[in-house]
Amino acid sequence: MNYFAHLHIASITQTSWAGNLLGDFAVDVQSLDADLWEGWNLHQQVDVMVDKHPASLQYRQMPRKGRRRFAGIVQDIVMDYWLIQYWSRFSSTDLEVFCERAVQELAADQARCPKRLQSMIDSLLLNNWLGNLGTLQGVENALHSIMRRWKHGAHLQDFVDELPAVIEQGEAPFLALYPDLLAFVAQTQDNKLTAK
Template sequence: MNYLAHLFLAKDTPESLIGNLLGDFAKGSVKFLYTEEIRKGIELHRSVDTYTDSHPIFRASKRLIAQPRRKFSGILVDVFYDHFLARHWSEYSDVALEAFSSHVYKILVDNQAILPTSLLQIIPMMKAYDLLASYQEIGGIDNALRRIATRIRWQNNLADGIEDLIANYQQLEADFCAFFPELIDYAQTYCYQADRPLA
């Protein structure tokens, strides 16, 4: 899953939100780097990714990606699912997406001292363009894919992935709507197992 889904699945605490976002930026063991609650967020992020990657619905969505971009299918579907989460946000949350986004940005700004450089570098852009709320629109997804494409070190065609979203929109949306409630159940079960071992 991408940024928005991971943040949505976090507990409603600053530490959990930070940890669930850090899962994309903190590599390897984090045992001595962060508080226990942040580490639990990172572990939840990693577990969600493992669950998602192995889920038959997610795998079916990946098969919709055109062959020239198939090696990026996981990244593309992650971002596409964030689009559908943003579009269906009110079905899953009583808090408006824009309010949730502002809450996340404030937490990140207030905790910059503990964040890795790779995350610090994107916070101003996240705030300026309201990145999380922008996922509601196809144009916001197109911009997100273009940004991701520039961060990949080798030549790629990831920026053309918006074609896959447009061509398979209804099926991808149906896949997301079938998958996401299962992911919520999984994350809630994982999240509240207090004896879950940490990294």
């Protein structure tokens, strides 16, 4: 799951929206405030569950030009695309309202975030592009952003070259995975409350 799904999970679990994004940024975990750590920890659990889910294994093994070992990175972004396509199935909140709330929640914690996440929040404040993650251009922009920052980024070009097909391949895995993920998150939260 990428940014949009982690923000959706933050809204459902009423945990820190910024904290739920911190798993994708370099942080000193020991120095995090309790609410940020809780979100960071939930992000880690979500990523582990998603990586092991049969639908993720299916997506990574589909035939395509891009290297299988990098398909998980692409899958995260494609899952956001499909979450936005099926948004009304998973949320009663209007998409635009959700995107605006996400930016407000992130901005409230911006000062406590690492520099790269602060820059991303600045970008969202300037032009809220969260909803664009549900467009072909938004997916391409997200992949190009990773390609610029990551030393192995050039290996994602094959996925970009076949992007419409790569996105289409993600629909069935998303629909199999996301309800299971939400059930997993609910169980995780129930276990946390029971332990208190």
